[in-house]
Amino acid sequence: MLWLQDCWTKVVLQNMGLAVAAQFQIVSGQKGLWSSHAVHSGSAPALPAGGITALEAVNLWKRHFAERGVTEPDHSSHYIIAHLFGAKTLESLDQRRLTEFLSPEKTEQMWKLCSRRLSRMPVQYVIEEWDFRDLTLKMRPPVFIPRPETEELVELMLTDLEMKLGTGVGADAQQTCLEVGCGSGAISLSLLTSLPQLKAIALDQSQDAVDLTGENALRFEDHAALDGGKDGLKVIKQILTLAPQILSNHGRVYLEVDPRHPLLIQHWVEENVQEMHYVETRHDINGRPRFCILRKEKSNKEHKLDLD
Numbered sequence: 001m002l003w004l005q006d007c008w009t010k011v012v013l014q015n016m017g018l019a020v021a022a023q024f025q026i027v028s029g030q031k032g033l034w035s036s037h038a039v040h041s042g043s044a045p046a047l048p049a050g051g052i053t054a055l056e057a058v059n060l061w062k063r064h065f066a067e068r069g070v071t072e073p074d075h076s077s078h079y080i081i082a083h084l085f086g087a088k089t090l091e092s093l094d095q096r097r098l099t100e101f102l103s104p105e106k107t108e109q110m111w112k113l114c115s116r117r118l119s120r121m122p123v124q125y126v127i128e129e130w131d132f133r134d135l136t137l138k139m140r141p142p143v144f145i146p147r148p149e150t151e152e153l154v155e156l157m158l159t160d161l162e163m164k165l166g167t168g169v170g171a172d173a174q175q176t177c178l179e180v181g182c183g184s185g186a187i188s189l190s191l192l193t194s195l196p197q198l199k200a201i202a203l204d205q206s207q208d209a210v211d212l213t214g215e216n217a218l219r220f221e222d223h224a225a226l227d228g229g230k231d232g233l234k235v236i237k238q239i240l241t242l243a244p245q246i247l248s249n250h251g252r253v254y255l256e257v258d259p260r261h262p263l264l265i266q267h268w269v270e271e272n273v274q275e276m277h278y279v280e281t282r283h284d285i286n287g288r289p290r291f292c293i294l295r296k297e298k299s300n301k302e303h304k305l306d307l308d
Contacts, residue, residue: 044115057077058098061080130145135190137186250295279293
């Protein structure tokens with residue numbers, strides 16, 4: 001549950017007397033430097049008279065950004081072209097698409113977005129979205145762009161909450177997060193992803209920020225799809241209980257889970273599903289324990305699975 005309201009600074013508080021973290025950031029009443037209309041593109045290269053491939057466009061703009069002193073020229077051009085193709089990174093795209101000629105519409109769109117970056121508009125504002133932990137959030141000026149360090153703040157809060165709930169202290173009480181200075185809603189929505197039973201109240205002095213948080217909340221994933229029960233493992237336990245009945249000997253289960261869950265899953269399997277062996281935990285690109293691999297041990301037991 002997310003409540004929105006106007007307010008004025010930046011602090012995150014947790015109920016039941018637990019001050020989890022505080023991060024103050026005074027916000028001016030002015031509009032941000034960037035607006036969707038304030039773009040100066042006079043120094044942009046001319047649109048190509050003939051066709052141009054996506055890869056050629058990326059390299060052209062990377063050189064142009066570097067010549068004009070735009071920071072991270074390679075990342076800027078990569079993010080923009082990947083965004084045009086509906087992807088996060090160039091590496092995730094079929095390489096054939098990068099060597100095909102861009103349509104006139106896509107060429108014009110890329111020139112428009114790259115011209116905004118040329119005016120030093122942050123790339124998050126240029127592509128109007130950014131990833132924060134497991135979320136893709138809408139971004140637009142003058143709302144602050146969440147910093148990578150803020151992800152660590154969320155991890156800290158979740159760790160403390162997990163410890164509190166694990167010890168049973170306040171486990172039956174309604175957990176409430178108050179986020180003052182919510183910006184895009186990154187903290188509140190990220191907490192709700194991991195703890196759907198949480199109630200979050202998001203405050204900001206800026207109506208732009210409140211509106212953006214509201215939009216990000218409305219595209220927020222269905223809580224039912226994220227609710228794993230009290231320990232977050234409800235669906236995973238069901239899968240692993242059924243796995244021996246579905247898998248052949250030495251068959252494997254691959255899970256993508258919350259970084260806090262691999263050790264819990266390993267212990268639960270060892271105690272409750274004798275025919276399943278926990279093989280290993282793999283880490284994601286951010287170094288978090290994210291993927292669990294399990295294997296069915298050889299068994300002569302016959303299983304009959306009723307799928308009706």
